[in-house]
Amino acid sequence: MCFWRYRSENNDILPSYHANGTCAPTFEPDASSEAIRYTRNPTICRYIDDENTTLIISNTPFEVGELLKFDQMLPSAKKKGIVFYGSSSIVRWLLEQDFPDYTTLNRGFGGSTLLQCFYEFKRIVYPLEPSVLIIYAGDNDIDGGATPAAVQNTFRQLISTIRRFYPDLPIGYISLKPAPAHVDKIPQMNETNILIRGDIESLFPGVTFINIWPFMLLPNGLPNPDLFGPDNEHMNSKGYAIWTKEVTSYLESI
DSSP states (O other), X not given: OOEEEEEOTTSOEEEEEOTTSOOOSSSSOSSSTTOEEEEOOTTTOOOBXXXXXXXXXXXXXXXXXIIHHHHHHGGGSOSSSEXXXXXXXXXXXXXXXXXXXXXXXXXXXXXXXXXXXHHHHHHHTGGGOOSEEEEEOOHHHHHTTOOHHHHHHHHHHHHHHHHHHOTTOOEEEEOOOOOGXXXXXXXXXXXXHHHHHHHHHHHOTTEEEEOOGGGGBOTTSSBOGGGBOTTSSSBOHHXXXXXXXXXXXXXXXX
């Protein structure tokens, strides 16, 4: 059985489902443009983007281990909290420990790119009705061969999509981190940060660039290995302490 949420004429958000137990072919199947799927039978139903019907967003390596889990959690998930969205740096963050005074929801999926976050936003984040959105993604794009300009373009698409649904939502974008495992990508990472920061300052009111980059470098400009675990890619508690301080400062400012 496939379940859905839809917005009624008086703007109430109500659960609904197809009487015959089948799934419509697109992401937003109901008459209302607000309708979204929030649980589904994965053996029957596929997610196909409402704007790009050639894009099957449930056909990714993240589906069974991570994204489907978020679908299943949605009916009982807290709404209107601070949603942290992005790649493994989000997944590994102990949010309840580091932000005890806030209601947080972790919607990171390890290995994800900013492009994948763009594709999955309407499915994973939109239904949560966030009060604040914190995003970290983009380093996997660069590591996979994307250019800084390509990541910038994806960022623009993601923010534009978010603004369709949440025109006034406060958004904090955490800058790409300099990791020792990707020291060869430092110039591209830095250029990506510069491009995205420029877009935020000139194009996207209500979006804040949370710059953790300078606090994770040694005086010689190389990544500080003391902030990372044995793989030199994922942060340890010292690295997360920097992020927590900067994000807390952002949250206190809004």
